[in-house]
Amino acid sequence: MGYSIAEMPGLDVAAEEPASHAALDARLHVSAHTAPIAPLPLPAVPPLTARLARLVCHAGSAQCLERDAAVVEWQASVEDEAHDTRASFEQPGVLDLAHPAGAIRVLFDLAAFPALAIAALPDGSRAPVPGDTARALRTAVAGVLLAPLLTHLAALGLGAMHVAQLAHSGSHALKEADAGNSAAFDATFSLDGTRHRARVRVAAAVVEALEALHAARAATWTANAVAAHSSSRRDASASELGGCMMPGRLILGSRRLPVDTLRALEPGDVLLRSLPGHLRALLQENGAGHVDKAGVAHAAHAAEGAGGHAAPIARPVSATMAWGSPGLMRVHAQVNLEGRRLSLTKEPIMTDELDPVRPDDLLAPDQQSNPIDIGELDLPVQFEVDTVALPLSQLYALRPGYVLELPTPVAEAQLKLVTHGQTIGYGELVTVGDHLGIRILRMAHGDGPVQ
Structure with a gap:
């Protein structure tokens, strides 16, 4: 038809x-x-990256960082692998952190941290050799210098973390960390009045640990949100509104x-x-x-x-x-x-x-000779x-x-x-x-x- x-x-x-x-x-x-319909070449978002985005781009995460770790102005975004963060760093450095759930790799600018630049290994791509005391000494010094960072992470619920390695960045620093079983995001934030920028890659098991931590705090975040935005007096069951779909x-x-x-x-x-x-x-x-x-x-x-x-x-x-x-x-x-x-x-x-009302939408004068046509x-x-x-x-x-x-x-x-x-x-x-x-x-x- x-x-x-x-x-x-x-x-x-x-x-x-x-x-x-x-x-x-x-x-x-x-x-x-006519020509056939061509699909738009949209960037693919892997499921693990989508899960990570729901954590780092969550308003409750920014509140938690400010409350528990004094991190303010938190902004995070998920970029594709073609986005090369190293190009904007004067001295790209790679920090490997070990967590019981898995590995975390951080790419940042060593130029802003002269002491860390001195302690960093000149080439982090080389495999560790047993008995390499110079390497062990550099890692120990980096652990001491980064102790405040580990303290902040522990306050956020990421305890039992330690420095595995600090090195100057290689050409494929961020991609070496098992890109197929991990996800990365870019973050900018302020701590103690200083602006920081980094790209972070976390293993899949770490994402699961972060999701569990987020779920455990969800009830508290809901109660705080209701209390902060309620226009009337909060009654005992107000927090239950957070689950209303x-x-x-x-x-x-x-x-x-x-x-x-x-x-x-x-x-x-x-x-x-x-x-x-x-x-x-x-x-x-x-x-x-x-x-x-x-x-x-x-x-x-x-x-x-x-x-x-x-x-x-x-x-x-x-x-x-x-x-x-x-x-x-x-x-x-x-x-x-x-x-x-x-x-x-x-x-x-x-x-x-x-x-929305358009600027040219004007009411016409009443005309008795023209009846209304609904x-x-x-x-x-x-x-x-x-x-x-x-x-x-x-x-x-x-x-x-x-x-x-x-x-x-x-x-x-x-x-x-x-x-x-x-x-x-x-x-x-x-x-x-x-x-x-x-x-x-x-x-x-x-x-x-x-x-």
């Missing part, structure tokens, strides 16, 4: 009907031979649609110019929904010159995550889509706006995907760099059409030639929401 296309406000299709059939056939021929939805786009257009939508109809063109990269070539020639023929007028035309992919696929009840105040965060993972790129905000009333419609529910305690901890995992790829998920907190229909992502659209699966009957 063919697919009808919901036309955009301001586009007069009727005025274009005199166009010749030859011109329409020419446009159809071009649209039917907030539904999460991925907002792919939004658009104003007249009531008459919404009433006319039926299963099989396709909405164009409703989503950003760069989201088209989410539809894989072998699994994407694609409207056939008949659909393209209907779309020729609506899609011509439309803002939804797929431009060359030049940036990551981005969208907005929202947690809370639609139509009420919700937590919104900008994210990048990386397969089934979402990475926060900005600080979360609180808002209940569905569609069918021309515009409704703000958002296109959302159900994702992951998070407890209040985890929402409070969201920061840029935090990584979330989706239960299913966005391209395979069912979209919801939501206006003023009510779900009025369901759809799926499809392509019409070079254009991204939403094919209607089911709409509400009457004036009520879909049940």
Whole structure:
């Protein structure tokens, strides 16, 4: 069957009907031979790196560092292996720490620590030789100089740590630490008024130990968060709110649609110019929904010159995550889509706006000669995907760099059409030639929401 296309406000299709059939056939021929959809080459985030990001990019971790170790202005991010931190260091140095759970390797600038630079081994890539007293002496001196660091780590719950080696950096210092069974992150922070910067790689077993430590402190962090942000008197059960799950939805786009257009939508109809063109990269070539020639023929007028035309992919696929009840105040965060993972790129905000008011939206004067036509009333419609529910305690901890995992790829998920907190229909992502659209699966009957 063919697919009808919901036309955009301001586009007069009727005025274009005199166009010749030859011109329409020419446009159809071009649209039917478009280039296949090319997936966006997004950087892969290994599962272990995602787990580490949820620890180091956690707001509670920054609070713990400040409270227990006097570390302030903590910022952490996960970079890929192509990111060479050594290039920005005057004298790159490598510190190997031994923990009962596994190894920790720290890459930092020895130029800021002259005493450590003297004690560091000239070449850390050489394997230790039994009876090498000079090497043992340098390691012992480094242990004494780094005793304050070990004290701070013990205060954070990382006791039984000792210095295994301190050396000047080699060409592959950070990658030598079993990159396949470890994860790395970049960190900047201030301690005793001095700004520090380092790249840290931790073994998988250490990540598990950090997760256990984080889980043990979660109850305390939740109670502190509720106490600090409660606008009313905290009662004895306030900390239990931290476990309250907030539904999460991925907002792919939004658009104003007249009531008459919404009433006319039926299963099989396709909405164009409703989503950003760069989201088209989410539809894989072998699994994407694609409207056939008949659909393209209907779309020729609506899609011509439309803002939804797929431009060359030049940036990551981005969208907005929202947690809370639609139509009420919700937590919104900008994210990048990386397969089934979402990475926060900005600080979360609180808002209940569905569609911001535009500067040119002015109220027209009352005209008694023109009766009110409710069918021309515009409704703000958002296109959302159900994702992951998070407890209040985890929402409070969201920061840029935090990584979330989706239960299913966005391209395979069912979209919801939501206006003023009510779900009025369901759809799926499809392509019409070079254009991204939403094919209607089911709409509400009457004036009520879909049940």
